Amino acid sequence: VSAPDTLPRYRQLADEIAGLIGSGALRPGERLPSVRQTRASRACSAATVFQAYYLLESRGLIRAAERSGYFVAQPPRPTPLPARARPSGEPQAVAVSELVFQLLGTGGHEIRAPFGSAFPSPALFPLDKLRRALTAGSRRMSPAQLTSHLSCGDEELKRQIALRYLRQGLTVDPAEIVLTNGALEGLNLALQLLTRPGDAVLIESPGFYAALQALERLGLRAVELPTDPAEGADLEALETLIERHAPKACWLMTSFQNPLGSLMPPERKRALVALLERHDVVLIEDDVYAELQHEGLAPLPAKAFETRGAVLHCGSFSKSLAPGYRVGWVAAGRHAPALLRAKLSLSLSGSWPAQAALADYLQGGDFDRHLRALRRALAAQQRAMLAAIERHFPDDTRVTRPSGGYFLWVELPEGHDSLALHGAALAEGISLAPGPMFSASGAFRHCLRLNCGQPWTPLLEQALARLGELIRSQRR
C-alpha cells in the first residue's frame, strides 16, 4: 500500500493542506476553511480536522488567530545557503572508512530520530505490493531460468528500465544495461574498470562517503571539486584540475547530490559532458535520486548529452521503490561488455527473485503513482524540517533547500563540532551524519547532513529542538 493509504486520516488531511501551501495554491495570510466547513466537506470528525490543524500549526505552516480561525503563516525568513567549499585541489590518499563505519553505528542506542539515516522511512514504500510482486515474479520464473540464464539478469527488468529512460527521451538499449547489487556495486565496478591503484579520480566536495570508501578500497587518490550547494560541481575548477592531475574518471552526482542536494541545470550538464569528452575523462554518473524531484519532471541525467557512449549511468531502486532488495543497474554504453564481465567475475549475478519481483511491479504500472505520493511526502517533510530548523537552530545557521531527494546540509559557524554533536545526540537517540564523513580531508567539521525522509511528527520536532539546544550548548 503506498504511503497515503496507510496514514491516519488527520495526517492525510494535514499533508494535503501542506501540499497546497507548498505549491502556492494557498497563500500566506489566506484563511483556511473553518473546522465546521472542512468537517462537512471531508465527511470526517471535528477531532480529525483539529488534529490536522494542530499538526500544521506545530509545523509552522498555519497559525491560529483568536476567534477568527486558522490562517496560512508567513514563510519564515529563508536561512542562507551554506558557503561553497574550497578544497585544496591536490590529489590525496583516502582513509575515511574507519570513521564512516564508526559514525554509521548507533553505539547500542535506540534511535528515535534517525536524522543520520541514508534512507527514507520504510512507511513511504509500497511494501505490500512488492511482497505480492515477489510471489508473482517468482511464479513467472521457470526452474531452468534459475540456473541457465543467471548471468545476464532478468531481461524484462532491463526492458522496463530501458522504457523508463525512453520516457525521459534517452535511447538506452537493454543490452547495455548491467544489473547490479544496488547502485553501489555498479559504481564500484565502474571505478575498478577505469582505474589502476594510484590514479587520481575527481569527486565532489562534500561528496558521498561510499564514493570515498570505494576510492580507499581501490588505492585511488581523491581530487575534490568545489561544489555549489545549489548547482553542483564547478566546471571551471573541473577543467583546471583535469589539466593539472589527468584523472582517470570523474564520479559525480548531477541530480540531488548527496549530501548537498544540488542539481546541475541542464546546460551545466551539457557543458560537463562536452568538457569531459574533450579531455577524454569518463563520467561515472551516480544518479540514485534521479526520480525524487519534489515537483515537475525528473531532471535529465548528464548521460542525455553524451555523444560517445562513454558515460556510465548508475541507477537504483533502493531509494525510490524497494530498499533492501539490492537491485541497481549501470547503463554502461560502450563499456557494457567489459562491465558485464567484471560483474560476472565478481558475483555472477544479482538475486533473480528480487529482479523478477521488480520487473513484475514495473509491468503492473503502479510505479508512477507510488512516485507521485513519495515525492509529495518528501517535499512536505523537507518543508517541515526546514521550518523546524528555522525555529530551533541558532540564527547564524545555514542550510540547503534542495528541489529533490531527502537530505539537508546544515552549516554551523566555524568552531562547531559535528563529531561531538553526533556523540551527544546519539546518547539521546538522535542520529545525524557529521560533515567529516563527506571529505577525504576531514573538512566540514562544522557541518552535518540531516535526513528529512521521515514523516514529520511531534517526536521529530522535539528531537530537532533538542539538537538545536545541543548546538547552542557548544557555544562558549
Ligand SMILES: Cc1ncc(COP(=O)(O)O)c(C=O)c1O
Ligand atoms: C549517492 C548515492 N549513491 C549510491 C548509493 C547506493 O545505492 P544502493 O543502495 O542502490 O547501492 C547511495 C545510498 O546511500 C547514495 O546516496
